[in-house]
Amino acid sequence: DELGFTSGTITSLAVYNNFATDRPDGTTKIYLGSTGEQELSTGFIPATELTLVYDGNVDYPSGENTITIHLQTPYEHVPGNLVMMWYRPLDIDYTSNEKFKCQRVNGLRAHYMFGWGSELDPMNPENGMALDTLPMITFSYTEESVENDLGAMTISGTELPTVGVPSNYTIKVRNHGSEAQDDYTVKIMGPGEAELASVAGPPIGSMETVEIVIPWAPNTPGNYDIYGKIELDGDEFDANNRTANLNLWVNPVGVHAVTIGAGNEYAVLPVHTNRMNSLFQTLYYPDEIVDISGDIAGLRFYTDFGASADNVPLSIWLGSTTNANLSSGWIPSTQLTQVFDGIVNFESGYGTANITFDRPYTYTGEDNLVMMIYKASGEISYGMNYFKCQTLNENRCRYIYSDNVVYDPAAPPYVSPSAQFPMTTFMIEAAEMSSQIFGTVTGKNNLPLADVTISVDDGLYTTTTNVRGDYSLNVPVGTYTVTASADEYHSQTVVDVAVYFNQPAMVNFALTHTPTDDPHIPVVATALNGNYPNPFNPETTITYSIREPGRVRLDIYNIKGQLVRTLVDEEHAAGHYKKVYNARDNRGRPTASGVYLIRMSAPGYQKTSKMILMQ
Template identity: 25%
Template sequence: MKGQFQYILVVILVLTFMVLPISLIANNNKSNPSYRTQISVTIGAGNLVGRVPVDMSYRTSLFETIYLATEMNAAGTITDIMFYNNFESNLTDKPTHIWLGETLAENLTGGWIPASQLTQVFADNLDYPSGINTITVHLTNPYNYGGGNLVMMVYRPWEEDYYWMNQDLFSCQINGDNRSLVTYNNNTQISPDNPPTTGVIGLFPKTTFLINVDGMGSLNGNVSSSGIPLEGARVQIEDSPLYRITGANGNYSFPYIQPGTYTITASKLGYNAQSHIVTIIAGQSTTQNFALTGLPEVSVEGRVVGSDAPNVGIANATVSFTGYADYTAVTDAQGYFIFYSVYANQTYDYTITAPGYQILTGQAVVGATNLDMGEIVLSEMAYSPINVTATEINNGTAVQITWQEPLVPEEGWIHYDSGQNNSSFGTAGSANFEVAARFPADSLAAYAGGYLQAVKIWPAMGGSFVVHIWLGGNALGPGPMVLSQPIIPVLNTWNTVMLNTPILITGTEELWIGYLCDTTGFNPAYAGFDEGPAVNGFGNMILWQDQWTTLLAVNSYCDFNWNIQGYVGLTPPALLTSAPEININAFSDRSMIGFKVWRLLQGQANNEDFWVSLNEEPTTDLSIIDTAWDNLPDGTYLWAVKSVYTGGVMSDPAFSNAITLITPVGTIAGFVRNISNAPIEGATVTCENVSVTTNSAGAYTMLVEAGVHSVTASHPNYQSQTQEGVLVQVGLTTTLNFILQATAIQDDNIPVARTELLGNTPNPFNPETIIYYNIKDSTPLKINIYDMRGQLVKTLINEVKTPGHYKIVWDGKDNHNKPVSSGVFFYQMICNNYSCTKKMLMLK
């Protein structure tokens, strides 16, 4: 465990420009070439100390930061970089590598910019003497700096020696919370081309750059409108990150710009932007002024009404426009609002909120004339039912679904910690671990129907972090993980993470909120905690060595709660301007007209197209019986219930427990033989909708639903035989043998004794089967194929047949010559006074 330092400070950013004689510039045992004009740019106040850009307390370290173009305010050739140390150790010849580059990014929240995308400017040894010193690094490869946002990466290559007991620090400061990244290691080397993921920080070293500005030009000017100076206008050099903001007098200045031709654009909110092409000449100052014209403005108005009472306006609804400019208004007692001065010819995103109604978002296209949005309907807040339970009834032939009426859920942050950070816990990069806060079902009852919208966590020190949410579980561990959301946090502070998918709070199952501290690559990842004492078994859960336990069980001195909090509500915390107030009476007159219920297979909760409705019209009852349960295919099912309100508004679904349906089956097995006791191969044995074919030994086996059945054995060359009252018991095998008599089909020279449909083989079949039949007397004959719905599929024969033994092949295609799907089919033979129908099975 490693304590974290806290700093109380006022950040001061010092930008210093000096023209220095070369003889006054210190260097680290290197010599500078002679430059005619060189400026010194110092960034940072140095009012703090820290272990950046080089951390000597580890065997290797890597640091990266960004210096903004507005901080550098220069361009030219960077020849030297200076850091300011205060070391206890006296360290000589320490390998140090530095890379520089330019970027459009203004921070490192997107992760490391690897060394492979930068230019190496130094790779040599440096002296870091004890005491207070200026560490001057003369670049072996001077960097041609164009004036953009400057990236600097500093690498301490692996050394066996490290100085963890000494305070070897640099003058630093904090500006913001996301400009820097740092990682360090005692166990494995760090690759500057592929650094490990870690969180961002605001700490960076006080740094001086020596820049040769020979051959540079400059640009200055004024921005005004109707002759009045414009303060706060942005003057941008296009296709570059370089810009300036005008002061109160409307003036701007770029003191150092590479010679060339540029497009310069001046812009300000509420004004038309203006661009000029400017040529910068070495050693000269160029002036370019801008005169901006104002944008036209129009009014936007409308009325906010509710779905429950569309003729009545909603008072005190908040209407917000965001886009080119931002606007906010509150409706009056009749629901009307108006923005008097909205910039024209723009598209705005709007958000409308009112207590008791769902948030409405959309886009408003504002043209050149006033816009009346008319009546805007907010859907009333639809609260989900709670405690949905499914129970088998009537000896398992039906399922009863019950639920309770919805409650207005409470909103707010749930947590066990004090809200203050004390220190942090980690493994120094030796092992991954997860931390979590466990909330039992009864503690969430008041929040049922709301959503876990966001979490707050306190990651400390570097590493890779992933927010995890689990539903269900007990003291031994959480239930299934329902959300995994990687983040790049700001280290050593609260991080509010808006969940990509809000999690419904049912009030009937546990909720675990936590995050993974991933130390892959031996990167240290630490988790913050409060000053305690721990709410043991709830506020201090940890996945340690693949087992969930408590932090106290891991270390008896760690009597703390993790800095983990969750926000539960109907809206994300960012949309709330103040602490939520729930007025139960505000919803008491709402018209909830009933409930709708659906059945679905487990895994289809997010695919309503596959849900099966149990009631077309809403029911006012708090239960419903699924009578189709006994006839469903095997599977795991659950039920969804929604509250239905006036205007067709429905709540999010509340889901029941899952029930698995397994049809009880048994086995029928035996042999099919002829009267000589010889096996009959290819005989079809059929029980209800199950058919199998005998093998060369005449054997068969089949799984069928438990119960009493009739079973038929058939073969085209034999007379079929049916045995009735065959009892099949669950999990047992019923032995059933058949002895079949041969038919005359075996010899075409034997006269036909009777007209008869003999059967088909093979059965089941794919892709074709042969149907056998006999005709005793000449007769018109039809043989048709039908599907399970009784619809005609194929007419095989429709003609007069003379006496004889016949067979015909069906190729599995319909009357349109299209292949049929797998399934049960019926073939029917009709002639004179004879009609017979048999069943066959196509299996693909």
């Protein structure tokens, strides 16, 4: 009777707040469900019995506001009482001056719980407090059922890509409608609603969820947002056609992002914005920097600030040391190199602080990296301001702060060492420490083979052999997988090829000949012989042999295991066969660059092999 309808599809809701301060990007989960219960006096209805309709960030502005939330998943309410669960995960900053408009009702129709030190579990909530107070709320609904609606739920992937380097971004798509869908497009969008990349979406049934991987290489460095988007003709509910933004810090060509730490703790370091002065120092170890050497051009910290801290003066030093820890004391700034001396602004809410150095620091990767950060300011921020941190390795850090003492980084005072340090991402322009993979490829009668495709790490580096069967590839120092493939020959792969600086790695191949489709050549065994060329663009030829007559199926799948194309599904006589794949799906649409799987099924035989499309 309160809702004014007994059944319908709820598409959005609104609550009414009166906050003392802005709370942007508040992580929020909302669940809806139906029940015959009249009260919640005995406890929560767990989220396992409800439907997650919203999982994202909500802006809660200061003052009196109407906060409208468009549901990511429209909820089809059936006759009964409507249940709503509202979950705010662990948030460091909290004040009792943030309120919502409410009213008291008859009966204990609400249940409420909060915690200070650990996250609550909506799937298995503990007993809290039964209340007779409910928030004022507005539901928007339609009485018609939804037939065609796809929702772009989330986008995920590296937040620190490099210009020109492809990275995979995963967009989660859910079919909220009653009709299956197989003709839609999934896109990565950028600033100004620019389309950055797109793929044809795979078939998805009603109420199913799929994760769609889209490779994308940025071409512009800088800090900007991307988001996922769905385009479906006849979509009845367009409010959920795009994901929330994913903020990127795109590095210039040759610059790599190396992140150290998991950020599973919060602390007021490396900068204490609630004190006038703070001094922090820590070590980072070569294995944490994944043995990369080069010029460190900047860094990133990860923040959760209750209030913004503007115009914070910071000085940063870097250096190298053979000391295993800081148990013997600080390493003074006079033994380090100053890389930054300027102003940093820290925004409120969850975010990042990106600092580009005034001068890069050349790190050789041989010794431990030292970082010192000094703040000396006549102003302080009064918010509860924290950095994501973690505790690893005893005595690796030192930290001190005060409102009265001005510290000298060249002669820091004594303070006990600790193990807690901030989650840190360094921007490193890696040194060109390259080497070489080389070798010879032979075929029938041990004769050299020309025009053999040599592929390193699924097409990351490729070349072909010359008339003498020789090849060579310049590659950075590392460990690789090397594959040789040629027409009418079985492909061959060698794994764990270690390449060291000034120590080239030799990898020779002796390829086995694949019988042709000459009917006079007997078939020894049923086999999927592979494809050539591999990598390919735009076509590749798949060869296979059938010994026992029967039905044969040849399917192409993407790396997520989703069917892309059925090339063959018919009866075969014994013999040798070839089939051309033209990089299109079952609907004739072009497929994106990436790794694909060939799966062959025949009587008493099944095999899968890998191929790479490079456009």
